[in-house]
Amino acid sequence: MKTAATALTFRDATDADVDELVALIESAYRGDASRAGWTTEADILAGQRTDPQGVLEVIESPGSRLLAVERDGRIVACCQLEHRGGHAYFGMFAVSPALQGGGLGKLIIAEAERQAREAWGVTEMHMTVISVREDLIAWYERRGYRRTGRMTPFPYGDERFGVPQRDDLQFELLVKRLG
DSSP states (O other), X not given: XXXXXXXXXXXXXXXXXXXHHHHHHHHHHSTGGGGGSSOOOTTTEESOSOOHHHHHHHHHSTTEEEEEEEEXXXXXXXXXXXXXXXXXXXXXXXXXXXXXXXXXXXXXXXXXXXXXXXXXXXXXXXXXXXXXOHHHHHHHHHTTOEEXXXXXXXXXXOGGGOEESSSOOEEEEXXXXXX
């Protein structure tokens, strides 16, 4: 789908996109490059955010889609949508740090919600966010997501999810009713 106002193309990611997607996700969350945007986790997590196997699993998983968002033939953002019964799960959301803060994220999450409603008829979108990410949670709240207070532990010791720089990390479930 192309949107005239933004010249974005939304499409399902393929195996051929894995390396580009891993680089995008890493650049948005980890290391010095991530500091160009506001979604960095560099101060709370070191190491990797994802790897080729993790991205490929999302692409190939039944009931799951990894949307690649292109501008001028280059992937500039992505997000995971997974059908989980009456709701969809939203994850692996990344926007190129150079493009953050310009409204692109708002457009992408709105399109993801629309696609989840249309494709699966779901009435809610769920996501988990590291609970200490107050600025990010506030951004999602402005998009209509609400905090549930339901926490799940951070996978300490599993470096596939990063190397924690503090000992109080956990994930909070955020939920939005889709109308």
